[in-house]
Amino acid sequence: MSGWRDPRLGERHETRLPSGTLGFHERGSGPVLVFAHGYLVNANLWRKVVPLLAERFRCITPDLPLGAHLVPMRRDADLSPPGIARMIADLLAELDLHDVTLFGNDSGGAYSQLVAANHPERVGGLVLSSCETPEDTWPPSPGGFGLLKATASNPLTYRALYQVLRFPRTWRWRNTYGWLAKYPIDAEAMESYVRPVIERADIRFDGRKAIGAVSARYTREAAGVLAQRFTKPVRMVWAAEDHVFPLGHATRYARELGAELHTVADSCTYVTEDQPEAVAKLLKG
Template sequence: MTNWAGTSWRDPRLGAVKEAELPSGTVRYHETGTGPVLVFVHGYLVNANLWRALVPLLSPAFRCVTPDWPLGGHLVPMRRDADLTPPGMAAVIAQFLEALDLTDVTLIGNDSGGAYSQIAATTYPDRIARLVLNSCETPECSWPPDPGGFGLLKTTAAHPATYRALYQALRIRRTWRWRNTYGWLAKYPIEARAMESFIGPVLTDPAIRHDGRKAIGSVSARYTREAAARLTDRFAKPILLAWAAEDRVFPLPHARRFAERLDAPLKTIPDSYAYTAEDQPAKTAAAITEWARQLL
């Protein structure tokens, strides 16, 4: 069992904590480095700590902005009526970029953060100049993804009681490596402080559970398929697919076909599952840097 000492911990390498006041609510974020802007979009039930080993490798050349998006691992609840459906989350991303007056942004999305990034890039493209899809939903994937049994997350979100009950098992550390928790997302165990920051809020704060339940309960593959069609037809901006070579949740063959459809480069990251920033931060940083230097 854990005492959740790490719930509010954020790695200092991400930079000092700041807050952006958006129409949907308050989003806490971190910022470090100078240069072209990278904005990172994590997926469900993690937070800015997902990028804690990657950002120090990129910040010498880039301005790295890492928000805690309202997906269950955040600390400040959104407004009670905030729209956290996939289109609503895309709007939150756009609101955030506008609030910080960020332009010429490279948006980097991992896991379901890649799905939200696809929707944001095709719905609110003005401030987004480049897109990195890092082991995430493709048009061939379900959302939540079928591999690992993640569909249960949406099913139990139908009611507050079942949603709360589902996550109680995470109070026991050995469950963190189950395939339908984090075991198929990170090849190697995630450090305890980061794990506590990921799951502590949804376990201890009803308002955070409200946000998380709204977010996961509203996802659907139709949103990513629609966004993929718009990426193909209308998003005439550079896209990189940076994919885990051993991804067990978002299969690499899906990524290859998506890259061909988008006429975009695909860089594979060896010895990693979907959380490449956890398993192989140096190789992930090299893939992003090499691609970005050809464009900037």
């Protein structure tokens, strides 16, 4: 099931970038929305919201190399936060996309901030959804997610950490996915998230590089650039019950950016998982 992607995402494509082959799905037509997910999920995170938007938007949902992807990157690929941001910018250039709205959730929001700060040429707007702000650590501290970076220093400890995800009962623990989605994620999507990092050494290599390189200094630097220089629209779509990225942090960051802040009721961090209709309504508004 690691290779399963929901057909509602649209047709799957692959493109060769300087860092390696990147898979993505595409559906719909109109203004371009590019979605950036976080660590240990993939394009399936958007499977519920894309069909609600595809009549109005061209929705592009890449599988970023964050541990739940299918095609490993080049062994020498830069998977640090600036490297992932460059990869997203390279994807926009390769597809010749312009005036793109980037929607970033969880650490996908951190990467999106780096894209907007450092590669703004093709970005027309930014939607930050329950993600790192200048007040948050990266990985975030609540839920014990800091352990993810700590174990990435050694391939053996990294591999061992994820073996517990073989057992579905662990998927609702707060330090796995239990604090990220308010309601259980369906088994097909969950298998696509956890199987690659459990079973494939080449995918673990990428995931370990990516999570081992994260740091709050990147988001703080990007936030400073965005507050001073980014003139495109910024909206923030935040889970009202977020345990990982406090709503108070989002409120203060929204003021700093001059951004609209919308809260999504009855949801945790994965707002498009818990409340796709509400998120789609906000994006259409």
